[in-house]
Amino acid sequence: MAAMKKTLIAVFVAAFAAYIGSRYLKLREVILASREVPVKHLPRCHYLQNIEYGAEDITILRDGLAFLSTGLKFPWLPSFSDEPGKMYVLDLLHPKPTPVELKINGELDLSSFNPHGISAYVDEADDIVYLFVVNHPQKHTSQIEIFHFVEENTLVHLKTITHPLLNSVNDIVAVGVESFYVTNDRYFYNDVLHILCVLVLGRTWSDVVYYSPKEVRVAADGFMASNGINMSPDKRYIYVADIIDHEIDVFERREGEQLVYLKSVAVGSLCDNIEVDHRTGDLWLGCHPNSLKLLAYDPKDPPGSEIIKIKNIHSEQPVVSQEYLDNGRVLMASTVAAPYEGKLLIGTAFHKAMCCDLK
Numbered sequence: 453m454a455a456m457k458k459t460l461i462a463v464f465v466a467a468f469a470a471y472i473g474s475r476y477l478k479l480r481e482v483i484l485a486s487r488e489v490p491v492k493h494l495p496r497c498h499y500l501q502n503i504e505y506g507a508e509d510i511t512i513l514r515d516g517l518a519f520l521s522t523g524l525k526f527p528w529l530p531s532f533s534d535e536p537g538k539m540y541v542l543d544l545l546h547p548k549p550t551p552v553e554l555k556i557n558g559e560l561d562l563s564s565f566n567p568h569g570i571s572a573y574v575d576e577a578d579d580i581v582y583l584f585v586v587n588h589p590q591k592h593t594s595q596i597e598i599f600h601f602v603e604e605n606t607l608v609h610l611k612t613i614t615h616p617l618l619n620s621v622n623d624i625v626a627v628g629v630e631s632f633y634v635t636n637d638r639y640f641y642n643d644v645l646h647i648l649c650v651l652v653l654g655r656t657w658s659d660v661v662y663y664s665p666k667e668v669r670v671a672a673d674g675f676m677a678s679n680g681i682n683m684s685p686d687k688r689y690i691y692v693a694d695i696i697d698h699e700i701d702v703f704e705r706r707e708g709e710q711l712v713y714l715k716s717v718a719v720g721s722l723c724d725n726i727e728v729d730h731r732t733g734d735l736w737l738g739c740h741p742n743s744l745k746l747l748a749y750d751p752k753d754p755p756g757s758e759i760i761k762i763k764n765i766h767s768e769q770p771v772v773s774q775e776y777l778d779n780g781r782v783l784m785a786s787t788v789a790a791p792y793e794g795k796l797l798i799g800t801a802f803h804k805a806m807c808c809d810l811k
């Protein structure tokens with residue numbers, strides 16, 4: 453009897469090991485662990501001054517003011533600065549656009565400020581600019597900071613929002629002065645459980661949460677790993693980057709902030725944040741060509757950068773094109789690409805940021 457029990461356990465362990473082995477191979481596939489990319493640069497690019505430790509997210513107002521969240525510290529990713537994160541602003545209409553650090557006024561603890569995804573909301577009634585920032589003051593904590601942007605490069609901190617459903621927030625898109633959608637990129641805070649979840653289930657069990665002062669709920673789920681989120685210029689559609697599924701999921705906003713899934717568009721890369729050209733509605737994606745190089749950071753074989761554009765996303769045949777590719781020698785770990793009137797700002801997880809001409 454004891455021998456039989458031992459045999460059964462051995463068979464079970466072997467089967468489980470074989471299963472995990474096959475999941476491991478699958479995982480290498482989803483993180484594009486063997487992918488190498490050629491170099492395809494844009495005609496004129498220069499590094500942005502003052503940005504040395506990443507600009508994970510960038511967003512641009514219609515008048516050409518760009519906001520950058522910099523200095524992210526995030527589990528698994530390298531970070532080369534001990535300083536807290538900072539917010540910058542840059543005027544793209546200036547002949548020599550230079551990022552300027554934003555002063556932050558109010559109650560916020562700046563020593564633990566760790567900004568991640570951002571979104572700007574302009575109130576049509578009074579043109580007040582609100583900046584929504586995902587903040588991780590401690591490892592595995594997430595909260596949303598809402599700021600009011602005022603003249604002379606200052607953010608006034610209005611409030612901090614925490615909620616059990618805002619548990620591993622990556623990016624945010626504001627839809628009102630105090631309402632927004634966020635992506636949660638993982639279910640388990642514990643790194644071992646998180647890896648097991650990805651290995652065994654092949655997903656991180658992530659979702660999209662809608663928040664307003666009256667209502668907080670999961671608005672969409674079933675992603676392999678939701679990351680960037682943004683909205684169409686007419687505000688009818690929400691786009692979510694399902695990073696390890698290599699696609700962008702498209703949702704329609706219906707009455708009462710219900711999200712209805714419409715379709716997914718394959719992008720062939722691990723796309724992080726999404727910015728939308730306010731004139732054309734094109735999606736611009738900052739992507740990781742090979743996530744293994746990002747997670748196992750080696751300066752001799754650095755993680756590359758890939759910028760992808762999706763044109764006509766709502767048509768039968770969206771056009772997906774690679775607009776910029778680098779092997780990491782010029783720019784490592786691109787996370788965002790924000791277009792504005794023939795210019796493109798590219799931000800990264802922990803490296804520099806660039807401004808390129810598109811024409």
Ligand SMILES: [Ca+2]
Binds near residue numbers: 510569570571
């Ligand atoms: Ca964003």
Ligand SMILES: [Ca+2]
Binds near residue numbers: 675
């Ligand atoms: Ca998906």
Ligand SMILES: [Ca+2]
Binds near residue numbers: 569622623787
């Ligand atoms: Ca992101």
